[in-house]
Amino acid sequence: MRHVAVAALLTVAACKPPPDDRTSLPADAAERGKAVIERVSCGSCHAIPGVDWPRGGAGPSLEGFDDVGLIAGALPNTPGNLAAFVRDAPATKPGSTMPPMPITPAEAQDVAAYLYGMKDE
């Protein structure tokens, strides 16, 4: 009898989510991505939904970006390609006029999560 009770307790414990589970939710990544976008001023060249200022016009508007077929008309629109492009566009698409941005690979992934998740206003 005792053994059965112990086994049941262990099963319950194994089902509990790890305490830090929340930090890996996509919504958190998008929130961090937005902060990165504001910090390095992607908005000085792009109109970006959710980023009110600045709204520059040197690069294309990023509104409705999740529907774009090819990133900058050249790369398949996948999270990996997008993260690589926003960090170092000329290395990802030779000849791109978007400059490399001072962000880490992890920050670039967060930025990609924001660009895919944002809603047009």
Ligand code: HEC
């Ligand atoms: C100095 C101006 C400038 C800055 C700053 C800038 N970009 Fe760009 N961006 C451009 C230009 C110009 C293009 C078009 C590049 C091309 O076609 O190769 C572009 C293209 C893009 C594209 C592809 C858009 C499409 O419709 O395919 C994305 C996504 C993008 N930028 C995201 C960002 C993000 C995120 C940041 C900040 C981390 C950023 N950009 C900062 C100028 C800029």
